[in-house]
Amino acid sequence: MTGVEQTAGRAAGAGPVLLGVRHHGPGSARAVRAALEEVRPRVVLIEGPPEADALIPIAADEEMRPPVALLAHAVDEPGRSAFWPLAGFSPEWIALRWALEHHVPARFIDLPATHTLAWGRQEDEAGTEGERPPPAGTAPDGDTGPGSAELRIDPLGVLADAAGYDDPERWWEDVVEHRGAGEGDALAPFTALEEAMGALRETYGSGGHDRDLVREAYMRLQVRAAQREFEHGVAVVCGAWHVPALRQKTTVAADKALLKGLPKVKTDMTWVPWTHRRLARTSGYGAGIDSPGWYGHLFGAPDRPVERWLTKVAGLLRAEDRIVSSAHVIEAVRLAETLAAMRGRPLPGLSETTDAVRAVMCEGSDVPLALIRDRLVVGDVLGEVPPSAPAVPLQRDLTRLQRRLRLKPEALERELELDLRKENDAARSRLLHRLRLLGIAWGEPAASRGSTGTFRETWRLRWEPELSVRVAEAGVWGTTVLSAATAKAEADAVGAEGLAGVTGLAERCLLAELPDALPTVMRVLADRAALDTDVGHLAQALPALVRSLRYGDVRGTDTGALAEVAAGLAERVFVGLPPACAALDADAAEEMRGHVDAVHGAVALLGDAPAAGHGRLRGRWQSVLRVLSGRDTVPGVVRGRAVRLLLDDGQLAQDEAALLMGLVLSPGTPPADAAAWVEGFVGGGSGGGMLLVHDERLLGLVDAWLTGVPAEAFTDVLPLLRRTFSAYEPGVRRTLGELVRRGAGTGCGATAAGTATPGFAADFDIERADAVLPVVRLLLGLDDMDENTDDNLAGVTG
Structure with missing residues (x-):
């Protein structure tokens, strides 16, 4: 049979x-x-x-897709x-x-x-x-x-x-x-x-x-x-x-x-x-099919599947501003059919249509093909489930919030710009932060391409099927997003291992607006801060706390208790930082330099906070910086950084900074320690390159010291110097090179001792300064300038 x-x-x-x-x-x-x-x-x-x-x-539900x-x-x-x-x-x-x-x-x-x-x-x-x-x-x-x-x-x-x-x-x-x-x-x-x-x-x-x-x-x-x-x-x-x-x-x-x-x-x-994209994955429970979008097209096309597919491809390429005409589609169909006949296939398949698209529509390039594969061959189709489907209470609350806030889950990643001054955008921000706290990573914060103010947030959103599992897991914490996030935050605070983890959690609670969780988090934070004696841990925790204080302005959150904890934490950092900076190796010194920068930024924000006692923190911190800048036991990179921060804050005169630099770069200082001081003072992304451009006395000191480094020590300091100056922008490096090359034995400006700095002129070049007057006149829109105006402009440019 x-x-x-x-x-x-x-x-x-x-x-x-x-x-x-x-x-x-x-x-x-x-x-x-x-x-x-x-x-x-x-x-x-x-x-x-x-x-x-x-x-x-x-x-059978009509909403089931x-x-x-x-x-x-x-x-x-x-x-x-x-x-x-x-x-x-x-x-x-x-x-x-x-x-x-x-x-x-x-x-x-x-x-x-x-x-x-x-x-x-x-x-x-x-x-x-x-x-x-x-x-x-x-x-x-x-x-x-x-x-x-x-x-x-x-x-x-x-x-x-x-x-x-x-x-x-x-x-x-x-x-x-x-x-x-x-x-x-x-x-x-x-x-x-x-x-x-x-x-x-x-x-x-x-x-x-x-x-x-x-x-x-x-x-x-x-x-x-x-x-x-x-x-x-x-x-x-x-x-x-x-x-x-x-x-x-x-x-x-x-x-x-x-x-x-x-x-x-x-x-x-x-x-x-x-999602179709999840069907294309071979890991976990993905189906592992290579082309769900193509399969969906084959199943849904009533006739002429090749012609219809290539028409979709042409539409996608046109949407991306590529020139694709009807003639391209006709020629691609002919080529696909010819390839199928040559390969002995009954009809063109995905490989034939892809080869035809590459040759006819993409001019032989695989770059547009990657877009076609992502958008069409795989695709970003996301299914829908009706409300009648069983769900945990947390999922139902999340669905309700998504509809109320008009945040529809989508398989295709998209950016969402939020203005926290608007009520709906602020509610969206709270929801996304609460979900992140619950481990439901529907949205991830991203750098904003527009304003960098605290009232702006940018998110990248993409809904993955696995997030449904995360929602089910988070359901043990509560029946609503708010109650679940509150319970999860309290449990995380109690179970946190380090001080930095608790401060980060406090920041996230403020972002998510969880007022009921804050008392528990603040109590744990105060206990951990009182017991932790590691200055590094305290310095890591302070910036997150101080950042959190800024949210009260935009989000209307009461941060009074947080401000008091931050002020007490800052005082402990001030006391413990100088002893902690003694006897550090190179790696530990570089890490401590990062802590100093972080504390400096935190104190700048904390000093502006409207809370009692914060006004004196800046003065206390500046005193700590002065101690660090003048203590020989402190590594050079930290001393140099302390001097630079004082100079930027106006607490140190240019002449005083030049004097300190001159002492450090004197022949009595070991070259390695001097190079580390230079790294702390003008290194990295601190804007030190522009400082040297605008203060030629400091540049002259660095130049004179560098030319005097003994040959046997130069190899040891070269990596540090290379790291210092390679971080400058190309234009800054070029300007510094021109300044150093400009003089040949003459100097511009004076050193701290009043002598001319080798390599620079003694006075301003009046002729070169006058040459910029026409440009300044053009920028200011001054067509008719009297003699006094010219003199004033000359003084400014000089």
Whole structure:
């Protein structure tokens, strides 16, 4: 009896109709729809977790738009979860929709998720990296059964190789996707695929993968139960790899023996949105298909799929300001068809259309092709789930807030600019900060390209399906976003290990506007600050605290208690910093320099805060800087930095700074220590290059010291000097070079001792100064200037 005759017999009532499919295969989806229309079963059984049977009616909701996924998670451990994704071109989704439209019962028959999740828990407890049994739709053929790594990754690869193809995707397109839904017997493709998979199972068996045997035993039991209930009107849609096992004659006792003693966990299930981009991932529970956007197009195109696809490509390229005409589309279609004929393919596939697009529309460049692959071949389609789907209370509150604030989840990453002076934008900011505190990274802060004021925020938003799991996990903290974020912040404060962690948490609480959490966070912060004696830890914690004080202006938050803690923390830093700077090696000295900069910025902000006692902090800090600048036991990089900060604040005159530099750069100072002082004074991004440009006395001191460094010591100081000056902008370095080269033995300005600095002129060059007057006149718009105006301008330019 031929395979077709056997299938016909089954359709007439000889047994269940087994429709072996490739998960997320549009050709399989078309074939399943045609087979169900022909067979007209009384019940449809689908590979998937039986706990989802109650969720099947939701698939008929008008607001349900694939791609979506069934999400199962352990009730006591929401982070332990599994997905069963379904796209609009998935055979399982087509079977579900057909059953609902024809009022035919549909059931899931794979191993229950309660066992699937329990297996993963056992592996974690045993410390192994065993693989969880993947749900339906996670591999192209629907299984991880064979022991061969090649077969486990892509069973169709073996069949493609046997057919002489080096690419399984191309083989599948030729034998399935390019076959019309109405060509011949609707059950013929399933018979052919069953025979091929039967040969593979005979060769590879189960590969020692016992979990496949367990899953298939459970499915056989469910098929038998359906046959008893509906007699012979049973259709089964499952991964093609399972079909030979479901056809296998076994006893009920043998199948039940395989299921005996399976571990269990209490499980909840729901529908969640999925994305095409997530379908293209091979890690975790991604389906691992390379081109979900292309597959969706093949399934949805009523006719002429190549022409319609290339028209989409042309539209995308035009939107990106590339010149693509109708003639390009026509020529690309012709080239794709020619390539298919040359390669012996029935119709152009993705590889032919891609080659045609590269040659005709992209002028041979792969750069536009990357955009096409990202936007079209993969795509950013995000499914939708109706409100009637079960969800944890936290998810419902989040959905309500998203709708009220008009923040729709999207799969495509986008930037969101917020003006915190606007009520709706401020509410959006609070929501995003609260979600980040809960570990739900829907949005990530980004640098603003516009204003840098505290009333501006920029976020990068992208919704990933895994965030639904994070929401379920965060549900243990509360039923609303506000209550959950408050409880999580309090728990994080109590469990924080370091002072910096608590201060960072206080900052996040203010950003998220969690007034009920602040008392606990502030109490823990005060306790940790009182016990921590490490000046480095205190210096790291102070900037975050002081930054938090600024949020009271824009967000209307009461920061009085925070200001008092910050002031006390600053006082402890002032007392402990000078002793902590003694006897440091080079690395520790560089780290301490960073702490000094951080504290200086924090004190500048704290001094402006409207709280009692803050006005004297600046004076106390300046006294600390003076101690650091004059103490020989302090590393040179810290001393130099202290002098520079005093100079910038106007607490040190130019002459005094030049005197200190002259002393440090004198022959009595070791070259390495002098180079470190220069690094602290004018190094890095501190604007030291411009300081040297505008104060030629300081430049002359550095130049004179550098030329006097002994040859044997120059090699030791060169790396530090290179780091110091290489951080300057190219224009600053060029100007400094011109200044040094300008004089040859004459000087400009005087040193602290009143002598001329070698390499610079003694006085201003009046002739060169007068040359800028026409430019200044043009900039100021002064066409007619009297003699006094010219004299005034000359004085300014001089």
